[in-house]
Amino acid sequence: MRTFVWWFGMGSLTTLSVLLVQGGVRDLVYGAPASTTFEEILSMSLTIFGGGLLAGCVAVILNRLR
Numbered sequence: 001m002r003t004f005v006w007w008f009g010m011g012s013l014t015t016l017s018v019l020l021v022q023g024g025v026r027d028l029v030y031g032a033p034a035s036t037t038f039e040e041i042l043s044m045s046l047t048i049f050g051g052g053l054l055a056g057c058v059a060v061i062l063n064r065l066r
Contacts, residue, residue: 003063004056011055015048 004060007059008052008056010052012048012052014055015051019044019047
């Protein structure tokens with residue numbers, strides 16, 4: 001369980017950093033204002049959760065194979 005929680009956190013943070021970099025570069029290039037609709041926040045939250053879940057599950061599988 002500890003392995004899953006650690007890698008879930010690392011996967012979530014990595015996904016968040018990628019999203020922030022992508023959004024920051026897009027805003028600089030296109031000059032688009034930051035919009036915060038509910039659908040965009042939900043989509044970003046699900047993406048971050050999915051990245052953490054993927055990293056956590058892969059870590060647990062690799063830990064069991066070892």
